[in-house]
Amino acid sequence: MKTTLSKLRPGLVRVILVAAVMIAAPVPAFAQDSADEARLRKIEAEVRALQRKVFPGGDARFFEPQITPGAQAARDSGQVMGVIPPATTAVTDILVRLDTLETQLQTLTARSEEQANMLSQMETRITALEGGPVSPPPIDRSEVAGTAAASAAATPPPAPVAEPSAERLVAVQAIAKPQTDDAGDDEYSYGFRLWNAGFYPEARQQLTQFVEQYPDHSRISFGRNLLGRAFLDDNLAEEAARWFLRNYQTDKNGARAADSLLYLAQSMIAMKDTRRACIALAEFGETYPLIASGRLADDYQTSRAKVTCN
Structure with missing residues (x-):
């Protein structure tokens, strides 16, 4: 009382x-x-x-x-x-x-x-x-989209290209663009040549153009994967992860879907996100066992050696 x-x-x-x-x-x-x-x-x-x-x-x-x-x-x-x-x-x-x-x-x-x-x-x-602290939902292995690249449903914008020097312009112009009956393949191949020469910003610009203009081309899985590589090799892991994830989710049977999933793990390792790197590696090993023990075996083992997964 x-x-x-x-x-x-x-x-x-x-x-x-x-x-x-x-x-x-x-x-x-x-x-x-x-x-x-x-x-x-x-x-x-x-x-x-x-x-x-x-x-x-x-x-x-x-x-x-x-x-x-x-x-x-x-x-x-x-x-x-x-x-x-x-x-x-x-x-x-x-x-x-x-x-x-x-x-x-x-x-x-x-x-x-x-x-x-x-x-x-x-x-x-x-x-x-109103933006107060909210506990994030748990991420299971079926949701590789739980990476920092979860917003990959939309086309990631290309990174801005710095004004090149005169010497760089000359070097880029020295790389010839193919001229064949397949205009889409020519665009992709030119992007590949720029990437292979180490001109990553120029390669990203070229490959972004290819992906936007030829979304149904037979090389589209190659193009999205290589665009991710052009970011990752330039130490832009977060942007790379978006493209790798998008390529893998769009068509898991695509020609470079397996590569993108493995490179997604490498992007997470570069971002020091061990948990999500392990999720991607486990998904890669289970989804593509033949590729994991064959064509990409060395890259797979090298990536696994960089993290400790439970």
């Missing part, structure tokens, strides 16, 4: 204390009974008023209507709250009515605590929506 009263406003604590004193004090005369009765009615009125604040709308499940048919007659006969038989004494009347008040106050307190808890939960959710 003490804990319940402490949560209420001071006015209600005073009301209950007054009622308690009324119980403990003797009832010397009818005049005193009438005064106590009036004070108790006032207590009940305050409790009903408080109920209407905590339970707006006048829900009959929690409190009686303020005015009901026959209510005044019941008050005149001493049968307040509808539970006191006519033959009860004044003290019994007070005790029963105080028990009813205490039950109502406990209900009010419990409801107030529920509302406070609901407000606290709402504030937590709002904080999360």
Whole structure:
């Protein structure tokens, strides 16, 4: 009872204390009974008023209507709250009515605590929506997309190319662009030549053009993979990861899908993300066992040696 009263406003604590004193004090005369009765009615009125604040709308499940048919007659006969038989004494009347008040106050307190808890939960959710700390979901091995390249669904923008020097321009111009009947293959092959010569920014620009202009070309898996290589070899691991992941997810049976998955692991190693590197390596070994033990066996073993996976 003490804990319940402490949560209420001071006015209600005073009301209950007054009622308690009324119980403990003797009832010397009818005049005193009438005064106590009036004070108790006032207590009940305050409790009903408080109920209407905590339970707006006048829900009959929690409190009686303020005015009901026959209510005044019941008050005149001493049968307040509808539970006191006519033959009860004044003290019994007070005790029963105080028990009813205490039950109502406990209900009010419990409801107030529920509302406070609901407000606290709402504030937590709002904080999360506004950018508060939110725990990330766990990543399973079926979700290689959980890398920093998770946004690879959209075409990654090409990195800006710095203004080349005169000497570099001459060197790049010395690399001939193929001229065949397959324009798409010519674009890819020129990008490959730039990459092979170590001109990574120029290769990225050329390969991006190929990927955008020829998305259905037979060399598209080669082009996306090589574009990732042009980033990775230039120490741009995060951008490389986006392209490797995109190439692998777009067509897992593509000509260079296996290469992209292995290079995705290498990108994660370069980013010091051991956990995701291990996910990619495990996926590579299970999805492409023949390639892992054949064409890319050396690269696979070299990559595995760089990380400790559970």
